[in-house]
Amino acid sequence: MTDAEFVAILRLSDDVSKLYAADRIEALAAALADVVHQFGYEAVQDGQPAITTGGLSALEGAFEALGWADPYVIPNPIWCDAPVEPRCPNRTTSGTPTPEGYKRFCQDHFHLWQAAQDAPS
């Protein structure tokens, strides 16, 4: 192996390490955002659905790591799938498989759906 080949291999190894680290950081940030969405508190900021730490230090640390303001306005909120008219204006808080497919419901509609499933037919 020539010196030039050795240097080229070292540079390639360094590039691969950087790509791997970037992928890991991106995966960690996505996982942390999922945790915050699941355990953060619903809020409204300027009429937009948002999420807040509620003053919990673990969530405050997560928001800081993500670079999010508190409250954080959710860029693409997922709305409740309840089959009601007019459409339910609430953001989804849970998802569940149903006979009609996977549905995402707000807290109120999830409890109504669950009660209907538990009711004797």
Ligand SMILES: [Zn+2]
């Ligand atoms: Zn709803």
